[in-house]
Amino acid sequence: MNASQPRRRVRAADVAAAAGVSPTAVSFALNGRDGGNISPETKKRILETAERLGYEPHHVARSLRSRTTHSLGLVTDAVASSPFGGRILAAATERADRNGHIMLVLDLHSHDDREAAAIRELERRQVDALLYASMGFRILTRAPVTQLPVVLVNCTTKRPDELSVYPDDANGATRALDHLADLGHTRLAMLSGHWDPLGPREDQGNVSGPIRRDAFVAAAGRRGVAVEVVEKGWEIDDGYRAAMEVLDRPGGERPTALFAVTDRAAVGALLAAARLGLAVPEDLSIIGFDDQEQMAECTVPPLTTIALPHARMGDEAVAMALAAAAGEEVEDRRRALPCELLVRESTAPPRSATGLSER
Amino acid sequence: MNASQPRRRVRAADVAAAAGVSPTAVSFALNGRDGGNISPETKKRILETAERLGYEPHHVARSLRSRTTHSLGLVTDAVASSPFGGRILAAATERADRNGHIMLVLDLHSHDDREAAAIRELERRQVDALLYASMGFRILTRAPVTQLPVVLVNCTTKRPDELSVYPDDANGATRALDHLADLGHTRLAMLSGHWDPLGPREDQGNVSGPIRRDAFVAAAGRRGVAVEVVEKGWEIDDGYRAAMEVLDRPGGERPTALFAVTDRAAVGALLAAARLGLAVPEDLSIIGFDDQEQMAECTVPPLTTIALPHARMGDEAVAMALAAAAGEEVEDRRRALPCELLVRESTAPPRSATGLSER
DNA sequence: CTGTTAGCGCTTTCAA
């Protein structure tokens, strides 16, 4: 049919010519910018012509003229390469896309010295706003320097006017304790991490560890249950060693439930329990934190855990960035998002509470 | 000092005026485009002036004029949200950045029907080339349709002219077997997955499973060692069940080494071994596949595994895309990248081979 | 060796 498929890109002017109108009319019709100044039928004809010709607006030209690129920059310290970062990124790109924006991604690979250059690059690209995401939850001493609107993701500062979204770890830890206490456990242990396991600089460390620990201990105090805290670290082997320490003792002195600072540590605890011949959850309840992909859901048994609000962080961060870019006043500039409890199969009432000793 | 900080953006014309030259000279000086037609000292003066004024080229304007945006589009079926995808993405953004390009990321969230729209969006944005990355290694029946140069990442097609980079799973599985055989194991089991665990459509499934299995079995045949294959799946619980099946029998009939199709399955095997009171690697060697972040390295004991070439895939994909965008002829259009063996602590010679029974 | 000038494709003010 279309014998002479046109090689050349079809421009607004081509549509205008084909429809017998001016470029102005085309622009108006396509952008719905008609302040009632373009007749419905003309508009319809223009739209049809554009469709027929396969017209696609030239985004770059549009950006040059309108001084907005409909794009957002995402600078990450290493999020793109962390197992959680993906969830933030996916939700962020999703939300951006729904709003006609696209995400420009720059990964610092933990080289903080590249930060300034990355931000300048994004400024040059005329992004409408910036997201700055960190791998672990951090409290920054200073936000990235730029004239652009910035939203901090998975990190925040002390300044109340700075835009940020981050997980409410304390809320999550409290839910973990309540879950265990509600089940009837009274002798608990927490497999905890260290302060600042990642960075050399004070503001680089992941602060989730102490927050989770302190909130858990505080909540335990409120509920009147005992907690033994063992600080070994976040990883599988750390959890294994910590669990071995509290579990390898006579039944009566052993905690009936463990709260692990991360799902990885919880997997270590699972390993230790298996090694010690303790059945989970019958002999020992274990609850993790993070709802880590491909891990929490498919351990044996599946892990009860506290889910980090990654998707929501990405989503809200973009919403905030867009609002700020549009010059709107943003409410709740610092958003601590709740962490949901996911009850799976690694937690149950303690033996003494059920009164029955199965198997 | 700078009492009157200029609000207005400084343009090339401003630099030209300040340096007492024409905009052309500025353009030439900044782009190194001088065909020897600009005096070194003029150039120096221009550069200094630009520096002093804090001039930043307006990328959008430049793109409009030069018809190249120095940006690459990345369409993923869900890579951004997978634990491996991050590594690809990080390496890709890194390489792009080093070459003055930026990455526009669009995540399909497994909605294949959005693919066409995503690609059109990227075309509108005038990206110089496209990367199409899939979460699991797939063999596509058709590549994305676009006029742009495309590089397939972690997937490929049967067409030899299509650009792609993907892992050489067969190579990895062969290395796994060689490692075990070299250690002296003669009675092995492979904890394998299913064909097509992910997608409804035939070309959506991850093909790594059967490739790894077949290559492992073939290599075993070559080395003359026995392999029992158990097909349960990729996840921790699948590995646990599969391992239980082959391990829960008298010592003489039990394999001395396990090859797990993924690190997750290997963790399941670790759990099963612990449950059964088998010491790893003394009683049982376990080797995984993937070198999964925050998992392989920190199990107890740390897992010997085969590393997927994620970073290299991201890196080479960008290099290929850039070359293709520049109109260069690309060699090795389909690149199967080798998978390295990482020897950690979960593998050792079998008891019978050492002749000693420790502990 | 340097400057003038004409666009890239689109939007939008202003006049018809």
Add this chain to the structure above:
DNA sequence: TTGAAAGCGCTAACAG
């Protein structure tokens, strides 16, 4: 209601 025309900031022919 519609159209002409003037740029957005930069690059690259083409003169000078």
